[in-house]
Amino acid sequence: MRRTLPIFGVLAVLLVAIAVVNPVFVEPAGFLAFAKRAAPLVILAAGQYFVIVSGEFDLSVGSLVTAEVVIGARLIDGNEAATWPVLALLIVFGLLVGLVNGVVTTLLKVPSFITTLGMMLVLSGAVFLWTGGAPRGALSQGFRAFGRGSLGPIPWSVLILLAVGAAAVALTRANFGRTLAATGDNERAAALSGVRVARARILAFMLSGLAATVAGILLGGFAGVSAQVGQGLEFQAITAVVLGGVALGGGRGSVVAAMGGALTLEALFTLLNLYGISGALEFTVQGVIIIAAVAVGALRLPLKLRPSA
Template identity: 80%
Template sequence: MKYAIFVVLVLLLAAIALANPFILEPAGFLAFVKRAAPLVILAAGQYFVIVSGEFDLSVGSLVTVEVVVAARLIDGNEAATWPVLALLLALGLLVGLVNGVVTTLLRVPSFITTLGMMLILSGAVFLWTGGAPRGALSQTFRIFGRDTLYAVAIMVVVGVAAVLLTRATYGRTLIATGDNERAAALSGVRVTRTRILAFVISGLAAAVAGIMLGGFAGVSAQVGQGLEFSAITAVVLGGVALGGGRGSVVAAMGGAFTLEAMFTLLNLYGISGALEYTLQGVIIIAAVAAGAVQLPRLTPTPRKGDAHAS
């Protein structure tokens, strides 16, 4: 089933409700949605990269950079909030553009490109802060992640935009590129531009998630740590093929909600948070294994007559 992930999500929410009935109340459910919102946005951005047949491992470090830079430049000054917000969005676009250009034009595998970018951004943050970020975020900045209505509204806007983009011509060319790059190019698809734009979208999504996490979690040099793997896990949990060419952005966002529900359930039952990484690893390995099993079924088998003809 294309959207089977939502069945899993409902079951997990039911399990959470047994341990904490507060989630059944509007305030409790909205609090859960607010916590999940940054990961949902990251998963939406990561979807575009993965379905094109690539990876983006830089989003976690980019989130950290966004928060640290915002705190340093704003430093409690309300008047600086909006210019800094514009700068953060531009930074996300720039990082995505660099990732896309290096991957497509220089032919560097996206795993290596974005891993390198992750290390560059992490090193830059440590060099600039010495491991202890300085400055303070303004109240206006914090409202985007701290206020439930703002956080939910931003997530909904990003989600709707992602769905509309996948249903446009670009979404179809993206799927075609991830499914068979050469066939897509022969049919007139601008493969390079399509993939670069996917990385740009991922970078922009990471910038938005960083802005929200700054308000929600505060300033920390570890605020984005591990989010790149959480985003990838959410996407594959939603049934998106790691090799590209198959998947739904709605299901990817559903995967993010489901992953957040899993983390919430572990926390409610007092299970160590360290198990979260184990859980993500199991999900990714299972997704790759499932894709490997399904691949032969998706490959057309030559008919007897065709074999004799060849």
């Protein structure tokens, strides 16, 4: 609980500030629209949490989101009957990308920063090669319903977000979650205690790939088909996780706080937009948050673990 209070306190302040500028925000429809808009990033942050808490990074999720949307539109091409088979294929593809990231990182000993950066470039290049920079095809109405439809007054994206959040919390409270945290805290000690470190990290990358797939499905629903739909989302997801207090070196953090960090980041961007501040400042904000998080993490290291001058 103590890990989540600070970030949700900041979120509450930002939500109040938004409501002062835009009173419509406090109405149910206004708040649900905010939650609907934030859902893809919050889901991405949940997936990124599992990778970061294990001591790794996943820079490929933004490109994977774009690939999922582009592939989905090309294969469905407006055919309603193809919706569910393509959705299943996209889920398998996201898991496969996560599996490749995990295997290359853990078994081939390639640093995850390099592995996922390479995957980001591979996916971006493949999308451009396949589309020529102009995605073709169209998503069916059934596909788009996940991002733009609703069950009564509640958007499907919000319901999916709640389901993903509940699943993520359940995983962190199970042995798997404790195994990941132990791996990120001290890989050698975890291995000596019987933890299958490689398998845990591979599963973490697969969860990240699955989260990117779900986020892509939602974004395809209300943002449409674009070769830039996932651009920059990998950095937003990492920023959200560290904003939620998750240690970049792994071993410490809460998935609820990571998701709260994503909501806080979305609220901050919303407030900046309401004040007419340039969207380019978003990158500056993300950079400051990441640098500050690393600095705070370094200050928290026990004195005996700090390098000597």
